[in-house]
Amino acid sequence: MKAISETIGRQLAHRSVREFTDRAVPEEVLGALFEVMNRTATSTGLQSYSVIRVTDAGQRRRVAEVCGQEYVARATELFIFVADAYRNGAIARAKGYDGEEIRDMDRFFQGFTDAALAAQNLTNAVESLGMGAVYFGSILNDSRAIIEILGLPKHTFPVVGVGFGYPAQEPQLKPRMPISVKVFENRYELPEDFEETVAAYDEEMRGYYDTRANGRRSDSFSDQLVARLENTIDNRAKMLRVVREQGFELGV
């Protein structure tokens, strides 16, 4: 695919980077990245997310243990994005508001979306500077532990981590399912050649060498999918329990 702008060129070259050089991210670069995050679109303007920059070696180790991925601790920068209804609760209470809406599911999902968008805006900015980044959804392997490690108050919830820095590896582009099975016009409708398309994609995925698996060739997408489903982490499947412990009202 031909890039029609510099930004699109970089976006089309995206691949997760999991190993970084020793080069530090300069303070002024970090400052610019914080500003980019802060400028991200935000649901109803309420900015219901926060970011924890984890610099403490002990805390990084503990986060990496939760993730079950030791490279989490090695990332030059490690940011954890958090859905945050706590700060706005404090602001509203100072105005005399004493309702319960600050902890409803709308607030929770607003915060979750805001946090995810800010994380991707950060990632785009990071990649525009010749650095690399990777998400860590694995922080949710034990959200209760992450809440404890980061001292997250009630009415907050961890969403995703981002590790970034100057790349020490150049992974292959990971194949994606074609647009024809993902983008529809007006109504959801998988194409008639869906099965053949998946079979072709499975074949393409088998040609992908996964840096994460020491450069081993990948299984087909379908096999990866089933393996993932069969290895679901109970803690993650039952995450709403922790959401409730954090004071959010499921409202069901």
Ligand SMILES: Cc1cc2nc3c(=O)[nH]c(=O)nc-3n(C[C@H](O)[C@H](O)[C@H](O)COP(=O)(O)O)c2cc1C
């Ligand atoms: C929400 C989210 C969570 C992810 N969690 C992890 C993670 O915990 N560890 C990891 O190494 N990669 C993680 N990734 C990276 C994906 O594995 C990666 O984006 C995907 O395999 C596609 O590869 P690519 O980014 O190189 O194109 C995550 C990505 C997303 C969007």
